[in-house]
Amino acid sequence: MEQQPIQVIGGGLAGTEAAWQIAQAGVPVVLHEMRPSRTAPAHHTEELAELVCSNSFGAASSDRAAGLLHTELRSLGSIIIRKADQHAVPAGGALAVDRGVFSHELTETLASHPLIELRRQEVEQIPTDSIVVLTTGPLTTPALSEDLQRFTGLEYFSFFDAASPIVVGESINRDIAFMASRYDKGEAAYLNCPMNQEQYLQFRQELCAAEKAELKDFEQETAKFFEGCLPIEEMARRGEDTMRYGPLKPVGLFDARQGDFREPENKHKRPYAVTQLRQEDKAGQLWNMVGFQTNLRWSEQKRVFRLIPGLEEAEFVRMGVMHRNTFLNAPQLLHPTLQFKQRPMLLAAGQLVGTEGYTAATAGGWLAGTNAARLVLGLPPITLPVTTMIGSLFEFISSASPKHFQPMPPNFGILPELPTRIKNKRERYGVYRDRALADLDNWYSRLLVSAA
Template sequence: MTSSIPLVTVIGGGLAGTEAAWQIAQAGVPVDFYEMRPVEKSPAHHTEELAELVCSNSFGAQSSDRASGLLHEELRRLSSVIIATADEHRVPAGGALAVDRAIFSKDLTRKLSSHPLVSFYRQPLNRIPNEGITVLATGPLTSADLAKELQQFTGMEYMSFFDAASPIIVGESIDRDVAFLASRYDKGEAAYLNCPMNKEQYLRFREALCAAEQAELKDFEQESAKFFEGCLPIEELGRRGEDTMRYGPLKPVGLFDARLGDFRAPENKSKKPYAVVQLRQEDKQGQLWNMVGFQTNLRWGEQKRVFRMIPALENAEFVRMGVMHRNTFLNSPELLDATLQFTKRPTLLAAGQLIGTEGYTAAAAGGWLAGTNAARLAKSLSTLTMPNTTMMGALFDFIHSASPKHFQPMPPNFGIIPALAERVRSKKERYGVYRDRSLADLASWQLENQSLEAVVL
């Protein structure tokens, strides 16, 4: 059945490439799937598995009236292998969808490598095939050779920013007499360990953090670095002002240590922490904990010295230190259609952080659309553009239509979705209406395209 259908090449075994290869194969189209590891390594990856989660084990808020949660739900309804596998291997994380990252990646590697229509090659493919249908999903750490090839193909320079990952700590090394288990406003499972700081402790910590020595950014020009505002190093936040961290990842609001009574009671106001460092569970057993919002470029020795100033972490044992690496992305508004096809070569598609979407779930979403459209091209079907009233459609419309001059990576958010016909004042209610409209429009879109495909085939 598949002998008359041309194969599709997918380059890159991250979240986007894995999703793309799966969708192509599930559509009955053969795939040549290339991942450069372990032949070539990257500055950020630690394993050889597909879809390795580099920065965090969290896919973001899971409630469907939140932007990331709506994206999860859209992908569930589209049979995303990434979200289905995340649901299989989730760990407690309050209101977030977080996974045991090791099991998650191993399972996806097993699924893809055992698929009868996937030919899996563990070797770099540092050129864009001249012919055939290809999906580029090489991520923010595209190899130098392929980056040069892309630069020649697009005829333009890349834009780069620097991304950083948070340290991970052994659970047994955390002082549980100081840290308390709670989620903000008691929402969802009490899945975060919270390290409270008084004002004196916070100010000492900030002073040490701002003065700590940073690692050299090897092979990169520091003056050309552009920080993505959604993933700033913690030391950069500290330098921006005395209270910047307290209004960001160290905000104390809504976090209550039940052992000390209810902080909301008037007589207990003095017990409120001045700042709180949150730790999120990394694995199902609760043996590993991620320092939420503590992506950093400090030298490893400095990280240990400064982060051990945080109450409850005086004897912290680090299994992974924070790292910083360059992310590369295309100026997509000048290059890509909302179908994720290159305008100048429609048989070449791109997905993931390479196209300027931000976050794990957005990468999977891009892989889904690029893979689906690649399979449709192989079957001589028209490619799909998603409704911009869906979160997926809004993201891809943004990266296609944004201003090329000031284009920066975009995470899922309700600000990019078209306004409602009637204004809803309550933010929570408004987001709920966005969700309902999105899922209804997605269902109609699915039904319409299934009907069209059946007629063509």
């Protein structure tokens, strides 16, 4: 009996990887790409896997988060990473490619595969008569967006991604930062970094003077809708006390080590302003800077935000961003297998599920494509060990707080903590890498044996 092909919608990095993994498993696949019949403002060619921003896949060294993800994907037979390695160009410590040759060869490779049919057409509705992998990326078309919204019944899209930086918890100075919730309501759930007046005014001055990143042309119109989600630097420019009446308000926060600020003898200890960090993951390894959505350049963010007491040595796993984006509320909608909870025969990958970066999109495509093929073949879907970068990334996006979910890049902060704390960052990352690769090798060996 002839197998019904799997439908992959979107020919970016995730869709290209998904289609390849499906075909390599011996299952026919139709890869839908709307270009050239319809174009997106970020694209300039008709090729699959077009790199629309940088030509870099991030740090190449395996003791860096992106590099570890490269290494894991090489072990798993990723077509994207294989072609990236073949068409690499000098880029210091990064894996960067000749983007034109890279995308063209991927297009030719997939188009010539006997089990891959490339259809150049827009898909306006999610097919319901076959297994489907959605990889439509951050610029999903309005028609498909509306259909996806009808299917989920949720207001789940963010059309302008205004996200705050995320900091590694163990890099926060706990001698300065204190745990408390405002007015002692509920369990203490925030880390609070207090500022005196001098520290606050210096911080505001540097924030106002810091260099901003430029929005792309097609993002300019979208930006105006976010008056209610202003960049922290814009708040600073609007007045000396604007931040103190907004996200940095010091009221209702009490450091038990200093005594109750409400008592007359302790009033002089009351902070002039407070930066709050909210727990981002279940283990408390990552902390989100509340209200610090920003359009500053990343180097400026690091410089200025490290002026905040307690964050002088902060390690940032994600910088603040304000750019056009479209992503699902993955914790509410998806299993870590990247299957929709409401419809297990529908999967998603890439930036649409709330991961950031080329390599993360590739990893999502690998997992969604592999699981789609396994569903056709009557095999159970898989997840990877959470000690691997791939496994931890998709565990995170499927289990984070739905209320505060923001897209996440690969980073060591989402991996389970090591049994023994290692203070030296480079050494710590090396141990994370060694554990990840050993666990991946053991897991993959068992998977191959079970499939034999």
